[in-house]
Amino acid sequence: MLAVCWHYDVSARELDAIAGMGKIMKIEDIGEQGLLTILQRFCPQEIVGDDAAVIATQADRSLVITTDMLVDGVHFSDRTTGPYYAGWRAAAANLSDLAAMGATPLAVTVALGVSGNTAVEWVEEFYRGMTACLQQYHAPIVGGDIVRSPAVTAAITAFGEVAENRTIRRSNARSNWAIVATGVHGASRAGLELLLHPEFGQNLAGVDRTSLIISHQHPTPRLDVLPVLWEILDAENREISIAGMDSSDGLADAIVQICRASKVGARIERLRIPVPRAIEQIVSTQTALNWALYGGEDFELVLCLPSDLAEKLIHILGNGSAIVGKMTDCSDILLVDSTGTYADEELKISKGFQHF
Amino acid sequence: MLAVCWHYDVSARELDAIAGMGKIMKIEDIGEQGLLTILQRFCPQEIVGDDAAVIATQADRSLVITTDMLVDGVHFSDRTTGPYYAGWRAAAANLSDLAAMGATPLAVTVALGVSGNTAVEWVEEFYRGMTACLQQYHAPIVGGDIVRSPAVTAAITAFGEVAENRTIRRSNARSNWAIVATGVHGASRAGLELLLHPEFGQNLAGVDRTSLIISHQHPTPRLDVLPVLWEILDAENREISIAGMDSSDGLADAIVQICRASKVGARIERLRIPVPRAIEQIVSTQTALNWALYGGEDFELVLCLPSDLAEKLIHILGNGSAIVGKMTDCSDILLVDSTGTYADEELKISKGFQHF
Numbered sequence: 183m184l185a186v187c188w189h190y191d192v193s194a195r196e197l198d199a200i201a202g203m204g205k206i207m208k209i210e211d212i213g214e215q216g217l218l219t220i221l222q223r224f225c226p227q228e229i230v231g232d233d234a235a236v237i238a239t240q241a242d243r244s245l246v247i248t249t250d251m252l253v254d255g256v257h258f259s260d261r262t263t264g265p266y267y268a269g270w271r272a273a274a275a276n277l278s279d280l281a282a283m284g285a286t287p288l289a290v291t292v293a294l295g296v297s298g299n300t301a302v303e304w305v306e307e308f309y310r311g312m313t314a315c316l317q318q319y320h321a322p323i324v325g326g327d328i329v330r331s332p333a334v335t336a337a338i339t340a341f342g343e344v345a346e347n348r349t350i351r352r353s354n355a356r357s358n359w360a361i362v363a364t365g366v367h368g369a370s371r372a373g374l375e376l377l378l379h380p381e382f383g384q385n386l387a388g389v390d391r392t393s394l395i396i397s398h399q400h401p402t403p404r405l406d407v408l409p410v411l412w413e414i415l416d417a418e419n420r421e422i423s424i425a426g427m428d429s430s431d432g433l434a435d436a437i438v439q440i441c442r443a444s445k446v447g448a449r450i451e452r453l454r455i456p457v458p459r460a461i462e463q464i465v466s467t468q469t470a471l472n473w474a475l476y477g478g479e480d481f482e483l484v485l486c487l488p489s490d491l492a493e494k495l496i497h498i499l500g501n502g503s504a505i506v507g508k509m510t511d512c513s514d515i516l517l518v519d520s521t522g523t524y525a526d527e528e529l530k531i532s533k534g535f536q537h538f
Numbered sequence: 539m540l541a542v543c544w545h546y547d548v549s550a551r552e553l554d555a556i557a558g559m560g561k562i563m564k565i566e567d568i569g570e571q572g573l574l575t576i577l578q579r580f581c582p583q584e585i586v587g588d589d590a591a592v593i594a595t596q597a598d599r600s601l602v603i604t605t606d607m608l609v610d611g612v613h614f615s616d617r618t619t620g621p622y623y624a625g626w627r628a629a630a631a632n633l634s635d636l637a638a639m640g641a642t643p644l645a646v647t648v649a650l651g652v653s654g655n656t657a658v659e660w661v662e663e664f665y666r667g668m669t670a671c672l673q674q675y676h677a678p679i680v681g682g683d684i685v686r687s688p689a690v691t692a693a694i695t696a697f698g699e700v701a702e703n704r705t706i707r708r709s710n711a712r713s714n715w716a717i718v719a720t721g722v723h724g725a726s727r728a729g730l731e732l733l734l735h736p737e738f739g740q741n742l743a744g745v746d747r748t749s750l751i752i753s754h755q756h757p758t759p760r761l762d763v764l765p766v767l768w769e770i771l772d773a774e775n776r777e778i779s780i781a782g783m784d785s786s787d788g789l790a791d792a793i794v795q796i797c798r799a800s801k802v803g804a805r806i807e808r809l810r811i812p813v814p815r816a817i818e819q820i821v822s823t824q825t826a827l828n829w830a831l832y833g834g835e836d837f838e839l840v841l842c843l844p845s846d847l848a849e850k851l852i853h854i855l856g857n858g859s860a861i862v863g864k865m866t867d868c869s870d871i872l873l874v875d876s877t878g879t880y881a882d883e884e885l886k887i888s889k890g891f892q893h894f
Contacts, residue, residue: 206657206659207657207658207659208654208655208656208657208658209652209653209654209655209656209657209658209661210654210655211658212658214684216658217652217658217661217684218684220658220661220662220665221650221661221665221682221684224665224666224668224669224679225678225679225680225681225682226678226680234681235645235647235680235681237644237645237680237697239595239596239601239644239699240595240596245595245601245644245697247645247647247680247681247695247697248647248681249647249648249649249681249682249683249693249695250649250683251649251650251651251683251685251687251691251693252685253651253685253686253687253688253691256685256686256687257685288593288595288601289591289593289603291591291603291604291605291695292605293605293606293607293693293695294577294607295607295609295691296565296573297565298564298565298566299564299565299566300564300565301562301563301564301565302563302564302565302567302568302572302573302576303562303563305565305573305576305577306576309576309577309580310580312580313580322581322582323580323581324581324582324591324593324603325581325590325591325603325604325605326577326581326605327605327606327607327693328570328573328574328577329607329608329609329612329613330609330612331607331609331612331689331691332609332688332689333687333688333689335607335609335651335687335691335693337605337607337649337683337691337693337695339603339605339647339649339693339695341593341601341603341697343595
């Protein structure tokens with residue numbers, strides 16, 4: 183099978199992982215990135231690689247499409263998230279992908295796999311959670327499919343539309359632009375920890391505990407950021423293509439992905455990363471920073487734009503939004519400490535969830 | 539849980555199926571139709587109920603969206619369909635839903651669930667099959683998701699567009715219109731039988747055997763019918779909203795669904811149902827008719843339109859296309875025999891695949 187491996191264009195490390203000649207290559211041998219590399223060959227290169235696909239349907243407007251699959255025991259679990267919140271989170275994750283592209287939601291479809299043994303109430307609560315989230319953004323469920331499956335599985339596809347010149351892409355960032363996080367990070371990871379270990383963080387005030395848990399179970403897609411952004415651009419009469427993505431795979435992942443796609447570097451200021459104060463009451467500053475950078479599922483937007491516009495944006499947004507650093511023309515993506523306590527550190531692609 | 543049952547609005551029969559008070563209702567208790575009834579409450583009523591959802595995005599054009607989930611062991615199996623053909627069939631089924639709405643394909647997204655133990659070659663062949671089908675209709679895979687799942691699961695969402703006045707809907711049929719099947723029926727069911735039982739149909743000529751198997755493994759979505767249909771309407775300068783759906787769940791199912799949605803009845807002429815001659819060499823005429831009516835997965839279109847236009851359509855299409863009957867203003871949906879050998883028979887909703 184070695185010829186096939188070369189054909190697949192997997193890395194030397196992945197090739198090393200394949201023990202012997204003639205072995206049937208499994209997905210666990212090549213990992214998620216190896217599989218992605220293979221599957222992207224079947225897609226037009228100009229289209230994939232953002233949070234969602236963009237298809238020009240009219241002269242000045244595009245259709246934006248994103249799809250997510252969620253599997254019971256992998257993406258949600260009754261242990262931490264009942265069906266209502268699993269549904270809410272599934273909808274929120276898809277709408278967050280649309281927000282990351284600058285798109286206004288139109289509708290979603292939901293394909294659902296369940297076994298005969300699945301409780302009807304579970305399914306109904308899942309749909310109730312989804313629609314509660316979707317209704318806030320006037321995005322109806324317009325269709326779907328129901329099939330038998332050994333594990334409860336939901337595949338959600340969300341559609342939105344965006345004006346061609348307002349499309350937010352990972353590849354739009356430029357050197358010297360500011361990097362904005364639209365809100366605090368690490369809260370979802372902390373909330374998950376509190377749900378998994380009820381004995382943990384007993385010293386937290388009730389309101390702080392609830393707030394962290396809500397961050398995990400009931401995230402808000404940041405579609406509200408878009409009109410603010412357009413208003414700032416319109417007021418300045420500036421035609422700028424903003425760069426960005428959402429932080430569903432972590433703040434660090436978002437920054438690294440934008441840098442790679444835009445072929446720029448970044449300097450992130452350690453002290454500027456917005457971490458909820460409650461987290462530092464339950465874990466060390468270093469762990470809190472790790473959760474903020476790599477925890478994921480905060481569903482904020484990470485936007486890159488000229489500094490003066492970024493200042494205006496966080497002034498209006500408030501609520502933990504911050505300029506966390508700036509793009510550079512180097513290739514390094516560095517976490518720096520202006521107080522000099524910590525040495526510079528290379529930001530990595532997500533240390534978070536890996537599927538295989 | 540009885541209050542919940544009432545709230546769910548399931549039928550009396552389904553209520554009877556729930557053994558005792560206080561039992562947690564499972565999906566197997568209410569069946570696929572019961573579950574659909576519940577889930578449709580979460581969707582806008584004016585949008586769902588056709589082969590695909592239609593969203594008006596421009597003044598005169600609509601976006602058409604359809605989604606399917608396929609699970610290994612439920613919808614495909616290496617026993618009858620290798621991964622290449624499973625991928626082809628999955629793409630063809632979605633494109634067939636677009637054709638059933640009169641829509642031209644734009645693109646698809648694919649969410650894929652696999653385990654670490656899945657062979658990479660299986661996944662690659664599945665994608666190869668999908669793209670082979672999609673490329674014929676210039677519909678690229680524009681995005682997707684890859685997740686871990688205990689059973690190989692693919693969720694495909696296809697997008698197309700249609701001029702507002704060309705949208706084919708189940709509810710457009712009128713009394714006295716002709717019912718057209720765009721090709722032969724029963725071939726896919728016969729091909730499946732040959733694949734499952736290689737000892738079966740030994741008397742068939744090789745070419746006939748291959749043709750039936752190809753019908754099952756390599757179906758063609760009837761997107762080619764649309765330009766023919768529009769040309770006929772244009773030539774006649776007739777503004778007519780055609781009714782129709784695809785026959786993926788069987789010819790009988792398609793006719794019944796159109797009748798219900800359009801609130802008309804139908805008389806189907808037994809001898810006019812186009813069945814490939816090869817099938818009658820391997821099973822009785824009655825079984826062949828059953829396969830044609832209830833076998834499913836032939837992916838033809840079932841269209842209802844004025845008789846003069848229907849005649850023109852089948853004249854151009856040829857290849858087994860036929861006028862199988864006509865709509866009536868009664869409520870009965872009858873299979874009739876003009877030779878008088880068989881008594882009239884009520885056509886039923888699919889006897890085919892039920893998920894739960």
